[in-house]
Amino acid sequence: MPISEKDIQKYATEITKLNDTLNGVLFGQEDLIELTITGLLARGHILLEGLPGLGKTELVTALSKALQIETKRIQFTPDLLPGDITGNPVLQETSNGREFVFQPGPLFANLVLADEINRASPKTQSALLEAMQERRVTVLGKAHQLPVPFFVLATQNPIELEGTYPLPEAQLDRFLFKLEVQRNNAETLERIVQHRELGIEPKVESVMDEQTLINIMDAVRKIYLPDVVANYIARLVDGTHRGQSKVSEGIRFGASPRAALSLASAAKSRALIKGRINASFEDVKAVAIPVLQHRIVLEYQARIDGTTARDLVGKLLAEIPTQDLDTPATLKEKANA
Amino acid sequence: MSETEISTTWRHIARQTQAKINAAWWLDRFTPLLVALSVISAGVVLYLRSIENTPSLPILFGAFATALILLAITAWITTRRSYIRRQDALVRLEDQLHLHNALTTADQGIGKWPTPPGTQNINVGLDWHWPRILTPFAVSITLVLAAFLVPVTIIQGTALPPPSQPLAWEQMEDWLQSLEETELIEEQSLDDVQEKIEALSEQPKDEWFSHSSMEASDSMRDGLNKQIEQLGADLAHAERGLNAFQNFSNQMNEATKNQLLQEYQQALKNLQSGALPLNSKMMQALKNIDPSMLKNMSQLSKEQMDALRKQLKKGAKAARKAGMGKGGLPGLEEGDLIAYLLSQNGKGPGRGGISRGPGEAPISLGDPQHLGTKNFEAVQNPDLSRAAPGDLVGVGQSEHDIDKSKQGPQQAGAVKSTGQGGDTIWQESLLPAEKELLKRYFKSP
Structure with a gap:
């Protein structure tokens, strides 16, 4: 319910x-x-x-x-x-x-x-x-x-x-x-x-x-996760694996299904904190780096280049669109959209 | 605004977004097809304008419009998979308007619909790519208009109809027609040929152009052509013979007259027994002329002879025309022939073959009086590389080369020959092992 x-x-x-x-x-x-x-x-x-x-x-x-x-x-x-x-x-x-x-x-x-x-x-x-x-x-x-x-x-x-x-x-x-x-x-x-002041613990109110x-x-578990958001989470996690995205060229091992579950759970938690009844794309994007950055293993070359896992997850978020739909050539994305 | 009104508003906006994106997909597929159709249509219009019977303008426009509708339907069918649903449009809206997937959630009946913005402020993040949309339309309109407006020369009789029957039959029928018009040839023989042609044409139409039929037709045509050539040659000989007797008999000696008479009789014989014999009337007229009286030409009046010659000449001409100009003596006109005959003084013109020419060829080249039988010529072969075995290359005289150096007496056991050339090396220099090696080497094949 x-x-x-x-x-x-x-x-x-x-x-x-x-x-x-x-x-x-x-x-x-x-x-x-x-x-x-x-x-x-x-x-x-x-x-x-x-x-x-x-x-x-x-x-x-x-x-x-x-x-x-x-x-x-x-x-x-x-x-x-x-x-x-x-x-x-x-x-x-x-x-x-x-x-x-x-x-x-x-x-x-x-x-x-x-x-x-x-x-x-x-x-x-x-x-x-x-x-x-x-x-x-x-x-x-x-x-x-x-x-x-x-x-x-x-x-x-x-x-x-x-x-x-x-x-x-x-x-x-x-x-x-x-x-x-x-x-x-x-x-x-x-x-x-x-x-x-040094040595004095601050007073914290319960x-x-x-x-x-x-x-x-x-309550977090009851937050609604729309299908499109679940689909976005799945494509994000899948995108960390070889051949599934451009970013994955710098990744040796991608994230596990547990990462997808963690992402969904964290997104729901954030939605509740923000007072919303459903998780959203924005929630997923907000928690994607802390959830994914320690679950991927970088390629040797990426490490040599100084790329961090945080950078790669950021690029992945930019690469994977929220909707898995192509845009026709007769339309163009607005620059300020 | 009630909850229902809000949901209706959002769904309406979603439908508009859906329609815009789907229309874009449709245009994406339709515009290349439109350009292709325009190119084809322009080509068709130019072609139709270049021929004599151009279809009317409404028919052309009707065909173009029909093709356009078919393409539009094709574009719609082929892009259906890419079309988005209303739910997808809602997701697009909430993503662009940063609504935190509230529309999708509300559409599922879980949360409340957010307050819709003013219609003018809706931003789905997509703009029309006008150059990409308008360019194909502009190109298409320009092409079609250009096809109608560009001046075109009307080509008449642009294409030959395919042959209805083998060409050989038509040629043979034409030749028969020409021969029939001369009224010289026996009709029965012409009918026989015509029947053979009809026999070929009576076979099924799809076999007219078969290999066997074409071969038979060509063979028959070639045979008829040769017969007509022969006929033309015989007619020409007969006519020229008559002409010579009629007009130049007083200038000819007896031998020439005899030769002409023989040729005339041979021509008559050929005309009677050939594959295309003269008709009985003409043959009778020619036979009525007594060969023995021909030399004096007193049998027929001049008018009769002229009429007879004219008919023969006409027949020869028709035969030459039908036989592609190969009949008779091509290149020699009437006057030329007579002058030629008179100049030969009885030797007569040749008829081709090995006996052609004015007489026997000389047995030797050069001066026949001086055969060089008293000359002595030495046979030489300066190129010794080409000399055959047994040829005498030369004869010389020389002394024997005898070694006259004095030698003392020698004991039988002390006689030693060092040999000459390679033998000296063999005997004096080589060790037994080396000799053995060389023996083995040269012994082996």
């Missing part, structure tokens, strides 16, 4: 409050905040990439406070073991004698900040990524369900590559978005200096409870 316009407006108002709250904590990162909320509402995990000190951790902290959900932070290091994040069985004295009791690890939280995820060994990375996909962990043959909602916001540093384990493409695919945290401009830095968040996430 489709969601009503009234509910849409109600949820949009709640989301606006959350957005304003986060913007009051993290200055000059409006797009990052909107995409983070979009990703959360689409039930996706987010990989934040950026230099240290740009506010990644602060964003997560502010988010947890504003949403009133349990948050845990894991600092990934090379010696971190899978049990350190999933939890370990501990031998305890009980009324029945000694037995192993599962002690949940830091993954058992609504919002997990996986700091510098690329510093952990592949074994630990795999344990985290399995939890992200299945939303449960299995220890000693027993599955333990993770709480709902469950989000992972992972960060990685793009410049320090010594002693890191880059995430394989298959594991990157499990992140809904890969967001690049941009450096602040001088004006924003001035605001930060004026309104913030604007949404856990249940409301779950309701909004359910």
Whole structure:
């Protein structure tokens, strides 16, 4: 059953409050905040990439406070073991004698900040990524369900590559978005200096409870995705594969069907944030780069030429028309259209 | 504005957009066809104007209009796959107007229709490409008008009708007609030939031009042509003979008269026994002339002889005409023949073949009185490369070349010959192994 316009407006108002709250904590990162909320509402995990000190951790902290959900932070290091994040069985004295009791690890939280995820060994990375996909962990043959909602916001540093384990493409695919945290401009830095103080955490007002968040996430699933938009998503993802577009000449491996699902889910989420009952071409275009850029593998020559995945997705958006219809030669596209 | 009115407005706008794009597709296909039709029409109009019986203008315009309608239908049928639906037009509208797919959603009955803009402000992002549309129309109109206005010369009898029957039959019928007009030839023989032609024409029409029929026709035509040539030659001989006897008998010696008489009688014989014999009346008239009296020409009056000659001459002329000018003695007119006969003094004109000419050819070239029988000529063959085996190249006299150097007595066992030329090398220089090698080399084939 489709969601009503009234509910849409109600949820949009709640989301606006959350957005304003986060913007009051993290200055000059409006797009990052909107995409983070979009990703959360689409039930996706987010990989934040950026230099240290740009506010990644602060964003997560502010988010947890504003949403009133349990948050845990894991600092990934090379010696971190899978049990350190999933939890370990501990031998305890009980009324029945000694037995192993599962002690949940830091993954058992609504919002997990996986700091510098690329510093952990592949074994630990795999344990985290399995939890992200299945939303449960299995220890000693027993599955333990993770709480709902469950989000992972992972960060990685793009410049320090010594002693890191880059995430394989298959594991990157499990992140809904890969967001690049941009450096602040001088004006924003001035605001930060004026309104913030080193060592003192900003006060964040709680604007949404856990249940409301779950309701909004359910509402996202009810957003209408028109056939033409679904068709556009399909052609975009297909266009990342060899021979399907001009842009694909610079791509060795294209995006997976999971990318198409992620694109549709993110577009719906954005539509709800914007207070609309349906997803649109504009929503797809707005989330295409964060959804697709980490899911395509560039050709060697493209890398040599300095082309980035972000550039290629941008070109793909320009190449693939919203409608799969040709224009007759007796008509011409208006230049200002 | 109520929700219904808004939806009606949007759907109306969508239909207009749909019509515009579909019309563009139709024009896209129709304009090349229009240009092609105009080129063809211009060619047809020019051709029709160049022949005598030009169809009237309404018929031409009617045909052009019909072709135009057919092309329009063809263009519509072939571009149907490219035509967009109303839903596609809605998508185009919402994309151009940045309506976030609200029209598609509302059309599905899920959301509300957005407020429509003023009709004048609608921008579907597509403009007509006027040069591309108008140029083919302008070219077509120019071509058709030019075809009507350009001055054209009317060609008369532009095309020959295809032959209704083989050409050989027509030729033979023409020849028979010419011969019949002379009233010299036996009608039965002409009828026989005519029957043969009719026998050929009685076969089915689709076989008239078959290989066998054409071969038979050509063979028959060639045969008739030769008969007519022979007839013409015989008639000419007969007429010239009569003419010579009538007018020049007093200038001829006896031998010439005899020769002429023989030829006249031979010509009569041929005329009677040929494939195209003279008719009985003419033959009787010629037979009535007594050959023995011909030399004196006292049997017939001058008028009778003139009439007879005139008829023979007419027949020879007709035969020569029918036989393509090959009959008789081409190139020699009446006066020439007589002068020629008189100059030959009895040797008479040749009739071709190996005995032609004024007499026997001399047995030797040069002076026949001096045959050079007393001359001695040495047979020489300076080119020795062409000398045959056994030819005597030359005779010489010389002393024997004897080695007169003195040699002392030698013991039998000490006699040694070093040989000459290659033998010296063989005996003095080569080692036994080398000799063996050379033997093997020259022994092998």
